[in-house]
Amino acid sequence: MDSIHLSPRLAAVASFVPKGARLADIGSDHAYLPANLLINNKISFAIAGEVAKGPYENAQHEIVRRALTTQLEARLANGLAAIKDEDHIDTVTIAGMGGVLITDILEAGFSRAKRFETLILQPNTDEHIVRTWLNNHQYKINDEVIEQEDNHFYEIMIATKGTQSLSSLDKKFGPVLRKRKTSVFVAKWQKELDRIDTIFENLEFAGKADSPIYQDWKKKYQQIQEVIK
Template sequence: MNLRLNTLAQMVDQGARIADIGTDHAYLPIQLVKEGKVDYAIASDVAAGPLENAEKDIVTAGLKNKIETRMGSGLETISKEDRIDTVVIAGMGGKLMTNILNKAWSKNFHFATLILEPNVGEPTVREWLSVHRYQIINEKIIAEAGHIYELIKAQQVENAISLTDKQIFFGPKILKEKNRVFYQKWRDQLAYHQKLLLNLNKAKEKDFAHIHKIEAEIKMIEEEIND
């Protein structure tokens, strides 16, 4: 597996019952079962093609009795009878991710642990977790093949977890560690934000709400990369 999937695998607790949503080739469940970290997993995907790939790889690995494939949208493929305690959702936008979680939540269907890797909209995901009483217990920011990924592990707790604007924007654990990839990402993002602000200010009809939002984000970024 690549660095991104290996990092996700490391976040899964020993003995967890996992559902990998948007599984593609089922690389993650296969690896976790091979390592003896999990004994049962559901590999779920919305499209037939990726699920067929997953089924082939599961059969090749000799794990048909340990990993179940299901086709459907989001968490609709999972039932309470499955006793899934850990949901992994990786490689989709934060808005889609929170929509999937909201649909399950509206049916009073909650999971003890969420391991999430949004490819955009990370603050949206952190805000959702905070509101829905999930505490972020682990985060990683990694670079691989020209992409930067933020991986988030959260566990459900009794009371809502309050995060500051900065913690939602950067990630509470990522902000504490501030590794090399953090600086790489946010230097690039600062340049992008500054260019965007320039273009917003050039517009004939100015969107002042958007301008103020970008200005606030630029200030936050500058404070964190220049501390």
């Protein structure tokens, strides 16, 4: 992968970025995403934010390599602190992190009154935590996609300022994803059913088929079955 050829996961993130956006990509690593968007004339300006020196230097190298120094700037900073008021950023992407870390970054920025029109988020884990944060901070999820790379599933969501009331099912499965029920979505949750089957076997072997924990897993299993049927 490079800034010319994005992975399916990052390509899905890129597809959500509005035309002409002023973008901040937080945790940008090599700056492949903003560089790709600039090369394809989809955005006008971007910040590549990194908290670690190594990835920050990787981003700097890619910016020079692609001759994007007037449109793309790498900044060494923690989370949304990479963004300055004079950047006039309207869109933020955060991809490839755990859901807890993503919400920590958003919460820190939110507490400093940094509020952006569009958030495009791709948590590697704990997607429900990200959706809950959006729901509680006046952001509305407009669209979602799910991508599979090798044996991993990645959910990408785009949210804009607005109100939304998400149910517990919406938070867990995605308000858009659970309605579309694509083959990739079903495959992700079938994999989870297979994992729970193994848990059942282990609990039964331990003589705990009547235990509260077994019943809790059974409820989760039945819920997933109901959603993907």
